[in-house]
Amino acid sequence: MLALVLSGLLLVLLFRLGALPMLALGLMVMAVNAMTRRGPLWPAMVALGMTVAAGRLLASALAHDLVREWQGLPQWRGSWTRDDPQRGHTPFMATSQQGSLTNVQPTWLPGQREHSVRSGWARRAFDWLPGVLTLGFTAAVLNRYGVSVSDMAFYSAYLVLCVALPGLLLIRALYGGTRTLAEELALGLALGLAVELAVYIPARAAGSPLLVLVWPIATYIIFLAVPRLRTHWKAGPRSSSPLWWPWALALIVCYLVAESAYKHFGAEPLTWPALAQSSPVDTSYHLGLIGELKHHVPPMNPAVAGEPLLYHWFVYAHWAAASWISGVEPMVLLLRLGVLPMLAAFVVLVAMLARRVIGSWMGAVLAVVVTLGLGAPRLFLGSFAAFTWGGIRDAAWTSPTFTFGSLLLVPIVLISVDLLGRRRNDLAVWLLLGVFLMAVMGAKATCLPMLVVGLAMVTAVTWWKRRQLLWPALAALGMTIACLLFAQFVLFGGARQGMLIAPFSYMGTIWHDLTGTSVDIQPPLMSLFGVAAVYLLAWAVTWSPVLGLLSRPWLLIRSDVVLMLGIAAAGLGAVVMFDHPGRSHLYFLWGSFPYLAIIAVFGAFVMLRQARVPLRVTLCAIGAGLVGAYAIPVLWGLRPPLDPGQLDTVYVPYVALVVVIALGATAVVATRSGLRGWALVISAVAAIGLPAAYHVRVFTFLSRGGEETSASAAQASAIPQGVLAAARWIRAHSAPDDLVATNVHCRWGYENPCDGRQFWSSALTERHMLVEGWTYTVKNVESWKPGQLARNQPFWDPERLEANEAAFQSPSPGTIQRLRVQYGVRWLLVDERRLPPGSRLGEFAELQYRAGDYAAYRLPASDRIAVPQPGSAA
Secondary structure: HHHHHHHHHOOOHHHHHHHHHHHHHHHHHHHHHHHOOOOOHHHHHHHHHHHHHHHHHHHHHHHHHOOOOOOOOOOEEEEOOOHHHHOOOOOOOOOOOOOOEEEEEEEEOOOOOOOOOOOOOHHHHHHHHHHHHHHHHHHHHHHHOOHHHHHHHHHHHHHHHHHHHHHHHHHHHHHOOOOOHHHHHHHHHHHHHHHHHHOOOOOOOOOOHHHHHHHHHHHHHHHHHHHHHHHHHOOOOEOOOOHHHHHHHHHHHHHHHHHHHHHHOOOOOOOHHHHHHHOOOOOOHHHHHHHHHOOOOOOOOEEEOEOOOOOOOOOHHHHHHHHHHOOOOOOHHHHOOOOHHHHHHHHHHHHHHHHHHHOHHHHHHHHHHHHHHHHOOOOEEEEOOOOOHHHHHHHHHOOHHHHHHHHHHHHHHHHHHOOOOOOOHHHHHHHHHHHHHHHHHOOOOHHHHHHHHHHHHHHHHHHHOOOOOHHHHHHHHHHHHHHHHHHHHHHHHHHHHHHEEEEOOOHHHHHHHHHOOOOOOOOOHHHHHHOOOOOHHHHHHHHHHHHHHHOOOOHOOOHHHHHHHHHHHHHHHHHEEEEEOOOOHHHHHHHOOOHHHHHHHHHHHHHHHHOOOOOOHHHHHHHHHEEEEEEEEEEHOOOOOHHHHHHHHHHHHHHHEEEEEHHHHHHHHHHHHHHHHHHHHHHHHHHHHHHHHHHHHHHHHHHHHHOOOOOHHHHHHOOOHHHHHHHHHHHHHHHOOEEEOOOOOOOOEEEEOOOOOOOOOHHOOOOEEEOOOOOOOOHHHHOOOOOOOOHHOOOHHHHHHHHHHEEEHOOOOOHHHHHHHOOOOOEEEEEEEOOOOOOOOOHHOOEEEEEEEEEEOOOOOHHHHHOOOHHHHH
16 A cells, blocks of 8 residues: 555654654554555554554653643743733743733753754655655545545646645745744645635636636746745745644644545445445535536526525635646545645644644644534433534535635634734735635635624724724724625625524424424423523533633733634524524534634643643543543433433433532632632543543444444435436536436435435536426525425425426427427436336437436427327327
């Protein structure tokens, strides 16, 4: 396998560079061997031996850095100024409450070497080694799951040359500073994606999608021709990071790649009919929108002809551009390649933002880990996702719009922090903010409202503190509101897309999930109050580490802290105040996870550092919290769904948790242990809440032996053969503006009642359908009300549906001519299993292609439609 070959070539170098690369390599080889489940066992055994041999050395190095931070030993020297605290923030370990840090230079303790390795080739190799191994591991995984080497090569070339590299040059020119290489690449990728959108959309609208190549070519020419810009081809000063830092980020990315392979790649093969049997229900919808953006701007809803696409569609425009330039199929981009670079950049940018806020490398890595495992603690067993499912880890592949929006929001927050501080007068940084805001407004509709709340809170807190307005916050708020209004009334046409202001309506959804009852059953009022109390209590547990900032109250009014607290509060508040037929209001909450994670870790670090709690004691408190997180669900043994009359039992484990926390608080008061005691209590509670999603996955793995995704036998038998081949034939032999009719409107296996989330015909043909599935059309979701299932609502235009069905069920010159003349249909994509016996469709439409259960027919011109002669057979 590729990772093993690469590991062998680098073995000598790894031995020279130390234990950490050996550990990383061991984990990667073991992961590849476990995922492929094939090949000899000896590579895994060798990797395990390397890991064990390196573990002690690595643990010692990490423990040294952690203890050094924990003890608050001096790590910086520089000049401190008592200027406006809004102009810069202080790392949490500093003793001054009002100062800002300038002219920062690292200083090293006696006996500790600087965070670097030997100069020359070894240093350069070490800088690139984490990325090289991560790429090798990713390539091995992708190749194992059906991605060809040519697809990987062409897509990688596109991503580097047409997105990341020109974006990196612009970042260096407009947003200078000292960063690591990974941070520069992540910022460059995010900016490159934003600029690509600004070029591709008008290029596609003008009918020349490959004009998108103008922007990277122009960027290269300008940065080669202008002497002042030519210097940006060479990297500037780098941040002096610990040796383990790039390896920690690389391991997190590799973990996400491995989890993607285990949960998604294996469940979504690139072959038919296995793809339709096991893929998430929205896969075909996403694929159809990529095809739509390849051929049409402004886009329409491809599943129902003539319906506008009032949706956040920018990520599909990016993948459409990627498909045009690289030649990679949209299906491969959606299911394999397209999300992985976003995940990697997201990890790096969240770590970068966390390090800026917390002032700690260790805290930044912990914030990234918490971001991936954040949730509300679920103190019962069984399958119940309402508390802990979500965030970038769960939704990255099922909702690419969320992944894209989450990636673009992080640099917006990062730039906003700079503009609220020292760089408020830097016009180039303001320009970058505007570019990212315009990109995120069509990337995910939930991002800008949360940012508005955060910036509004910064403005309000500044006014309360100083009785004057902070103009950078006001300016950023105005820009954000302008983009929000443009998105709502231009991109989304003023449609609410099913979003309702319905306070605590989601508590009814949780009640239905807990009891397993139908959505048309009205929950009792007292049960709703109880569910709301449990839900909010669970999130209070997760928020508890933020209380650590009270040990230094002035931190609570620091602009960056207020901004992220506002975003986190907006995310939770939106879940309580709104409702949506597809639960899409949860994306507000999930999008706030990185910022809540950063503030929670910051609060915990501040309190533990202020209380001077020994590391050993802190670990004991965290261990006690972990014991409680697993002991309470096991002891009570609750397993939803529950009978509605037994719902009160759900409250019992949360009452027990409150009692335990109260006992701990009482002990703190009784023993007068003060801040140290409160720090230990909060540490234990944080161990229950912050990694709540990890706890649930441990229970799931132990109870199921791993997660398996499979379609039911009935659904699998309902998937027709030949769909992919017939649809691809129409795509190859029709024009992008041709209209297709199909006789499939409901998901296979879900016809009674009809589940209207059927989009495979439009997805695979990349053509508009007269009517296919209608669940996600504006008219359907706008008519939804709580207590209904939007997917089972009938089609709103019965006349069109009747005309469509008549052509298949009762083919005649009249029915065929009606489709051809009145609606403009050119092609029929037919599931022949659904045709009546002895169908005469072939007499009036020209059979062009047949594969398995599917066939493609061409409708002749209206004057050539055959008319049966008198006396002919019926």
